[in-house]
Amino acid sequence: MTTKYDNQNSDKSMKASWYEAAKGGAVVAGVFSVIILGLLVLNYLQKELLDPVRAERLENLKVTLIEQPKNEQLINTIRELDLQLRKDKIRRLQFSQKGGLLLLGAVGVFLIGIKSAKAFKAKLPHPTAVTDQQARQIRQAILARWVTVASLAVLVLAVLFFINTPPIDFAGAVSSYLSDEEIAKNWASFRGPQGSGISAYTNIPTKWDGKSGESIIWKTAVPLPGHNSPVVWGDRVFLTGANKQKRQVYCFDAISGKLLWQADMINPASAADKTLDMYEDTGYAASTVATDGRRVCAIFPTGDVGCFDFEGKKLWSRNLGTPDSMYGYASSLAMYQNLLLIQYDQATADDNKSKMIALDTFSGATVWETKRPVPGSWTSPIVIKIGGQSQLITCAEPWVIAYNPSNGVELWRVECLGTDVAPSPIYAGGLIFGIHSYNSLVAIKPTGQGDVTKTHIAWKAADNIPDICSPVSNGKLIFLLESYGKLTCYNVSDGTKLWEEDLKTSFTSSPSLVGDRLYLLSEKGIMSIAKVGSEYTEVAKSSLGEKCYASPAFSDGRIYIRGVENLYCIGDKN
Amino acid sequence: MLRFGHISICIFISIVLCGVVFGAERFPPPDFDESGHELPSTDYITNITPRHTIYNYLDVAVLVAALSLSSWFVLKKRSRRSVFILMVFSLVYFGFWRKGCICPIGAIQNFSLSIFDHNYALSVTAILFLILPLIFTLFFGRTFCAGVCPLGAIQDLVVLRPIKVPSWLESSLRLFAYIYLAAAILFAATGSAFIICRYDLFISFFRLSGHLNMLILGCCFLVIGMFVARPYCRFICPYGVILRQLSRLSKWKVTITPDDCIKCKLCEDSCPFGAITKPTVEWPQIGYTKSRKLLALLILLLPVLIFLGGFGGSSLNRSWSRMHATVRLAERIYLENQGLLSETTDASSAFRATGEPIEDLYDQASVIRKQFKFGGWLLGSFIGLVAGLKLIIPSIRRQRTDFQADSASCLACGRCFKYCPKEQVRLKSLSEKQEIADDDKI
C-alpha cells in the first residue's frame, strides 16, 4: 500500500516539475515572439511610412538637379540617399523574411509549452446535476429563435444601407460628347466649326481702331510668340506661345482679358531634343489648340501634346516624337467626340513616317493610328458631317484623303495635290475643296469609296490659287486669297470664275465670313471687310496697328485677333 | 548569314510559341557589324518552368491518404494523438509547404465559375480537391476537418481555454457561413472575384507574407481561437456548411463511447466545439397547442422569408455588381464622360486606349448587373430559407436518450474519447470492475 502511495507522490512531483518547465518554456517563447513581432511591426512601419518619405525626397532632389545641373554636392546627396534607400530595402526584405520564420518557430514553442503545461494541470471533469432541465430546453428554443430574428434584422439593415448606392444607369446613358449645336455656337478649333472660317454670329463689329482703342474691349500681352489662332469657348480664350526653350498654353478671360492661367509643357523626350531650330515664318507655336468645352489640347513642333482642363490643370501630356518637317510642324488640332485628331505628316512619302493619330482626350492614350502615304504637309484636318456620317478630311501631296474619325479607316481618296500643301480643305455646297498651292482648286464629291480620282472630281480651277490662306465659302461662292493679296471668287456649283480683286497687301491669315461680309486680315493688321456679291465691294476697313499672322476667332458680337504681341478682343464696349 | 540564321530562329520560335507578342519599333535594332556583338538570349526565362503537373497529382494522392488515415484514426483506432499528429502533418504539407493552394474550400469557387463560364477550364486537381472530402464525409463524417484541413489545423493548435458558446448563439452565428457560401458562389459564378481566397484568414501565415489587413485579421482570429475553439470552422467556413449537411447522412459516425452510453456525464463538457448533445427530458405538456400553433405559423412564414430574401438580394445587384471589374470600369467611364470626374484611372485610361466602343462596355456591365439581379434572387432566397429553417428547428422536439456527438457539428477531433469510462475500459487502462466500484463510491 505504502509503495503505491509513494509512487503517486513521486509521480506528482515529477508532474509538478514538468509543469514548471513547460510553463517556463512557454513564457520565454511567448516573450521572444512578442519581441520579434514588435520588431517586425517596426520594420513594416519603417517600410510603409519612412521609406516613401525618403523616396519622395529623392524625387524632389532629382527635380532640383534638373534646375541646377552643376551642383556637385546635390549629386552626392542624391547618390548617398539612393544607396541608403536601396540598402534599407534589401535589409528590410531579408529581416521580414527571417523574422517571419523566427516568429513562427517561437509561437510554435510557446504553444507546445502552454499546451503541455495545461495538460499537466488537467483536472478530471466534475459533472453537476442540472435542475429544471425542462425549462432550460424551452428557454433555449426561444432564445435560438430570437437571436435568429435579430440576425435577420441586422441583415435587413445591411441591405437598406447598401441599397442606397447612387444609381448609374447605363441604359439611360446619353452621349456626353459635344452636340453639333454646341460646336456651332463656339469657336472650338482652327477656323471654327468644321474649319470653315464662318462665324455663327452676324453682330460682329466692322469698325475699330487699335491705336485709339475704339471698340477694343481689351488688349492683353501674350507672354510668348506664336502664329496660332485664338480658340474661344464660353468665356475662355485659348492660345499657345513658344520659343526655342519654352512651350506654353494660355487661357484668357473673355470678359476682362485677364490671363487666367498659363501652363508649361514639359516632356521627357523633348527635353533631350532642345536644339530644335524652327523656320522663322512657322515659329515655335504654329498649331492652333482645340477644345471640347471641358479640356483644351495643344501641340508643339517638338511633338509635345498636352491636355489641360479649363482651370489649367494638366490632365496628361505626351511626346509623339519630333516630327521631321521641312518648314516646321504647323498642322492644327481637330476634335471628334473623345478623340484628338493629329495630322502628323512629316519627312518624305518614302520615309513612311506620316500618320494620322487619334488620342483619347480623357487619358492621352492612342486610340488609333493610320499610316499616310504622304510627305510633310502644313494643312489642318477638318471633321465634317455628311449625311449623318462624320468624315475626317486631310490634304497632303498628292492625296486628299477622308477617314472615318472614330476608327481611322480610310473612306476615300483623290489624287490631285502637289508639293508643300499649306491651305486647309473646306466643305461647302456639298463639295470638299482642296488646294494645290499655286496650281489648282479641286472640288470633290465626298461620297465615294476607295480611290475616286477619276470619278468624283466635280471641277478644277487654275487661276489665282493661294499658297498659304485657306479658302472660305458661303455655299454658293468660294473665295480664294493669295498671300500677296489677290482675292478671287468662284462659283461653287460649276467652278466658273466670277471676279477677282487685287488688295495690294500681303496676307497670312485666312479669310472669314460673317453673314454676307468677308473679313480679310492683312499681315499689317488691317481688316478689309467686303460685301459678298457679284463684285468686290469694300464696306469697311479697320486697323489694329499691330502685325497679324493668325486667323481671327468669332463669338457673339466679338472678334478675337492675335497680333504678334497682343491678343485683342474687339466688340461693342457697352 | 548571321541575320539569316537569326530570322530562321525567330520563325522557329514563333512556330513553337504561339504566345508571341509584337511591339512597336521606333529605333531599328542595330546589326553590330563592327563589333560582332551577339545578342544575349532570353532562354533563361523560358527555361524556368512552372511546377510540374505531376506534383499536383501528388497533392491529390496526399489528400486521399490523409483523408483515409484521418477516418481510420477517428473511427477505428479512436486515437486523438494520431489525429493530432496527422493534423500537424497536414498543416505543414498543405499549409506551409503547399502555401494553402489549392484547398477544397476555395475549389467551390473554381467549380462554380466553370459551370457558368465555358471558357474557364476547371483543373482536375481542383475538382478532386472539392469532391474527395465530400465523398469521405458521406462515409465517415467530417474527418476532413479533423486531420486534413490546414485552416482547421492552425486553429486547433491554438485552442487553449475554450469557452462554451451556447447552442442558440452558435446556431444563429452560423447564418454567416451560409451567407458567405452563397456570396462566394455568386461572385465566383459571375466571374467577379474569388472572395474565399481574397479573404482567406490564415494563408498569410502559410506564405509568411501577405497584406497587412489580412495578417491582422488572421492574428485576431487566432487570438479569439484560444478561447473560442476554431471560430472560422464553426461560424464562417463555407465548405464546413456543406460538410455539416453531408455529415448528417454519413454511414459511419464518430461516437463518444465505443459501447453503450452509461450517461455518466463525464464527457459533457469535453467538446470545445459544443458538439455534444445531451439527453433530453420530457417536454412539458402545458402550452403544447400553443407551441404547435407557433410551429405552423413559422412554417407559413418560410415562403415569405424566402421571397423577401430574394427580393432583398436582387435589389442589391448594383452594389454587388461592383465586385466585377467590368462594372467598376463602366461606372468609372460613365462618371468621367458625364464630367463628374476629371481624372482618369489606370483602368479607364487602359480601356480608352483600346478604342473599344463605350456602348459595348455599358452593355457588358448591364448584362453582369442582370446576372447579379438573378443571382441575388437565388442568394437571397437561399438565405431566407436557411433563416426560416433556423426559426423552425427549435420548435421541433426531439427525444434523445444518450450523450451523442452531434453529427453535423462534430469535427471528429477525438478529444472526447478519453473522457468516456467505457473507452478507458476498451484501452484496458481501467477495468470493468474498477468502474463499477467507482460508480458505487459516488
Added chain:
Amino acid sequence: MTIEKKSRRKFLKDGLWGTCLTCLAVVAGAFAFKKRDDEKVWQLDPNKCVACGNCATYCVLEESAVKCVHAYAMCGYCDLCTGFFEPEPRELDTGAENQLCPTGAIKRSFIEDPYYEYTIDEPLCIGCGKCVEGCVAFGNGSLFLQVRHDRCLNCNECSIAAACPSQAFKRVSADEPYLIKKAGHT
C-alpha cells in the same frame, strides 16, 4: 409506432445518402470525361500591360513574382534609353541621379558606338515597371514584365490579376507559361 417512424427516417436518410453520393459521382465523372485543359498558370500579356506598378505592390509575396524581361532582339540599344534614364538626365552615365530604376537593377554597358546594352539584374528587380513605362512610351518596348514561375505561387485568385487595371493577367497553359515580346514586322 416509434419503430415504424425510425425505419421511415432511416429509409429517407439512406435515400438522401444515395442521392448525394450519386450526384458527387456524376459531377466527378462528368468533369473527368469532359475534354479537360492542362493545368493553367498566371501570366501577363505584355501588349495589354500599362506598367501601372501594381505588380510590385499587389503580389502576395513581399518580393513580387513579376520581374522585368528584356527582348534584346527588339532593343534599339539607344544611347539615351528612356527605360534606363530619368526623364531629364543630367548626363548619360550610370550615376544614381540619372537612373530611373529604383533598385538600380538595370546594367548599362557599352557595345559599340553609339550602342549600349541594357541587362537586368534579376535578383534586384522588383517588377515596378518604371523602365517598361519609359521603354514603351518612347522606345521600342523591348522591356516588359513577366510572371516568373520559379517565384509565382499560382494562387487560386492572383492578387495582381484582381488589381490589374488593363486586365492583362490571364491563365495560360503550363506548357507555354510565358508571353515573350518579339520584334514586329511593321
